[in-house]
Amino acid sequence: MKPVIFYDTETTGLPNWSAPSDDESQPHLVQLGAIVRDADTGKVIHKLDVIIKPDGWVIPEEVTAIHGITTEYALQVGVSEETAIKLFLEMTGDFDRCAYNKTFDQRIIRIALKRYFPEEQDKWAEKENHHCAMRMAQKVLGGKNPKLVDAYKHFTGKDLENAHTAMADAEACMEVYFSIKSGEE
Numbered sequence: 001m002k003p004v005i006f007y008d009t010e011t012t013g014l015p016n017w018s019a020p021s022d023d024e025s026q027p028h029l030v031q032l033g034a035i036v037r038d039a040d041t042g043k044v045i046h047k048l049d050v051i052i053k054p055d056g057w058v059i060p061e062e063v064t065a066i067h068g069i070t071t072e073y074a075l076q077v078g079v080s081e082e083t084a085i086k087l088f089l090e091m092t093g094d095f096d097r098c099a100y101n102k103t104f105d106q107r108i109i110r111i112a113l114k115r116y117f118p119e120e121q122d123k124w125a126e127k128e129n130h131h132c133a134m135r136m137a138q139k140v141l142g143g144k145n146p147k148l149v150d151a152y153k154h155f156t157g158k159d160l161e162n163a164h165t166a167m168a169d170a171e172a173c174m175e176v177y178f179s180i181k182s183g184e185e
Contacts, residue, residue, distance in 0.1 A: 003045060003095040004131075006177065007034040007088070008169035009108040010067040012059055021107075021114035021121065028057050029112050030069050032084050033166030035174055036091055042178075046091045049167040053078030067164045082116040085109070089120060095129075100148045100173040102132035133177045140180060148172055155179035 010031035019025055029052045036046040051074050059071045079087075088109070099105035106124060113121040137151040138144070152160040152172040156179065162168035 002039040003036050003093065004039050004098055004177075005034055005036045005092050005095045006098050006170045006174040007032070007105060007109075008099060008166045008173060009033075009105050010069065010164065010166050011063065011108055012057060013063055015104070015107045015111065017107075021111045022118075026111045027108070028052065028054070029081050029084060029108065030059055030063070030067065030074060031166040032088055033168075033170040034088055034091060035167075035170050036093075036095065037174060039096070039181075047167070048087055048091060050084045050087065051078040052081045052084050055080065081112060085112040085116055089113075089117065096131065097129060098131040098133055098173060098177050100133045100151075100169060100176070101145075102130055102134070106130060131177065133173045133180070136180045137176055140183070148176075151176050 009029055011027040012030055013027040015027060016023060016025045031051050032048065034046075034048040035044060037044050051069060054071055054074055059069060059074060064070050110121050110124045113124060134145050134148070134151070137146050137155070141151065141154060146154070148169060149160045149163050152158070152175065155176050160168065160172050
């Protein structure tokens with residue numbers, strides 16, 4: 001059994017790439033979606049789909065326009081950012097990891113870890129077991145980095161519904177990854 005965790009994050013904005021992860025300017029998680037799937041059998045082992053409750057911060061309107069999550073809604077249904085990242089850590093194990101835009105999502109996870117579980121942050125800096133489905137798709141499709149909706153359409157023939165929600169994007173990432181992997185065999 002070889003599990004792989006596919007994950008996606010929705011946030012309050014883009015990371016400040018020139019600032020450390022614990023800088024106040026860093027964005028917060030708004031939604032976290034993850035799927036652990038056995039790479040050999042295809043069986044889904046775990047899923048996580050949580051909205052994060054703001055704690056002294058707001059979700060800017062310009063990012064709400066992208067992912068659809070308002071501050072009011074997140075306050076009503078969300079869990080704490082600490083709880084979300086703890087649940088995520090509990091399901092990750094020593095598995096291979098994959099995000100569609102690994103550079104972005106890996107940094108967002110590291111920012112959240114720095115806030116709540118700093119001793120775990122360095123483990124998320126590792127790159128050997130961390131795949132980027134966007135880079136994989138780029139190698140197949142050529143040109144610049146393809147958007148997830150375009151790669152998903154190419155590899156599955158379907159339109160991506162609910163794009164920019166963490167679970168839909170994690171599932172699409174997983175399908176792109178396995179489509180590419182099956183083409184390599």
